[in-house]
Amino acid sequence: MQVLRAVVDHGSVSAAADALGYTPSAVSQQVSTLERETGTALLERIGRGVRPTAAGLLLAGHAAAIDRQVAEAGAALADLRAGRTGCLTVRYFTTAGSALVAPALAVFRREYPGVRLDLGLTDPVDPLIEVRDGRADLAVVFRSEEAPTGVRLVHLQDDPYRAVLPRGHRLAGRRVLDLSELADEPWVGAEPPGPCRSLVEEACDAAGFRPALAVDGADYVTAQGFVAAGLGVSLLPELGLTQRHPGVTVCRVRGPEPVRTLHAAVRESAWGQPVLGALVAALRSVAAPASAMRTV
Structure with missing residues (x-):
């Protein structure tokens, strides 16, 4: 059909052949083939x-x-590959959203303002399900085990837990506490059942005790309020302490120190896409100085 169009545009078979770089006979043959396929005459001679x-x-x-x-289509594909258009679906857990994802997206959008972002929280039961199923391009997750098949984990930062005590507590003047020193304290829970709470419980088990929960704060901000009110002590990750309550004191812990390891999870089949790689780089650029400025 493109050969026929060249003949129509140029007014002759020879002129079309010159424009296309074909021989006149090749042009005539292709037009004749098209006429047989369509069952109708497409050209008529005039002089x-x-x-x-x-x-x-x-x-x-x-x-x-x-x-x-x-x-x-070619222009649209070029725009997509260059990051001038397109959409990235990003999932994250709550504390990573405010402390890590938001500033990383600000960095990313300065370079790729035309890319639309679909943002939302990860599934609390299986934070990788949308990445595995192809419904999300990237998820910020915390995990210690190996990546499941088909998913690549890119380390972003370690998020250590800190002891949170009421101001005036007998241990509040210490910079570092042995976790076992909190064994007899009433505790304020800060997380729903799941991997984060399990991480805290496992650390306490390793220190030789199971925390006696006096009140469940359900989230990091509320938990700090309960600690400030003197209802107990708590362990909170550093990312959960970006908005620190004025009535609490924060100390490092050891023996052991629970640590959440944060990763960007990406499907292996999507790895290498320039725009996705730029988002991972933005996350790492934000996470690096945050790790260097840990609370002590």
């Missing part, structure tokens, strides 16, 4: 030239439309 029949004009018009669509 030394040719002119299109009604059917020829119709197909030449469609060929022009196809050319435009191919060009538009």
Whole structure:
């Protein structure tokens, strides 16, 4: 059809052949083949030239439309590959959203303002499910085990837990506490059942005790309020202490020190896409100085 369009545009077989870089006989053969396939005459001779029949004009018009669509598709693909357009679906857990994802997206959008972002929280039961199923491009997760098949984990930062005590507590003047020193204290819970709470419980088990929960704060801000009110002590990750309550004191712990390891989870099949790589780089650029400025 593109050969027929060239003949119609140039007014002769020889002129079309020159424009296309074909021989005149090759052009004639392709037009003849198209006439057999369509079962109708597409060109008629007039003197030394040719002119299109009604059917020829119709197909030449469609060929022009196809050319435009191919060009538009090529331009759209180039824009997508260059990051001028497109969409990234990003999932994250709550504390990572405010402390890590938000500033990283600000960095990313300065370079890729045309990329639309679909943001949302990870599934609390299985934070990798949307990445594995192809419904999310990237998820910020915390985990210690190996990546499941088909998922690549890129380390972002370690998020250590800190002891949070009421101001005026007998241990509040210490910079570092042995976790076992909190064994007899009432505790304020800060997390729902799940991997984060399990991490705290496992650390306490390793220190030789199971914390006696006096009140469940359900989230980090509320938990700090309960600690400040003197209802107990707590262990909170550093990312959960970005908004620190004025009525608490924060200390490092050891023996052991619980640590959440934060990763960007990406499907292996999507790894290498420039825009996705730029988002991972932005996350790492934000996480690096945050790790260097840990609370002590």
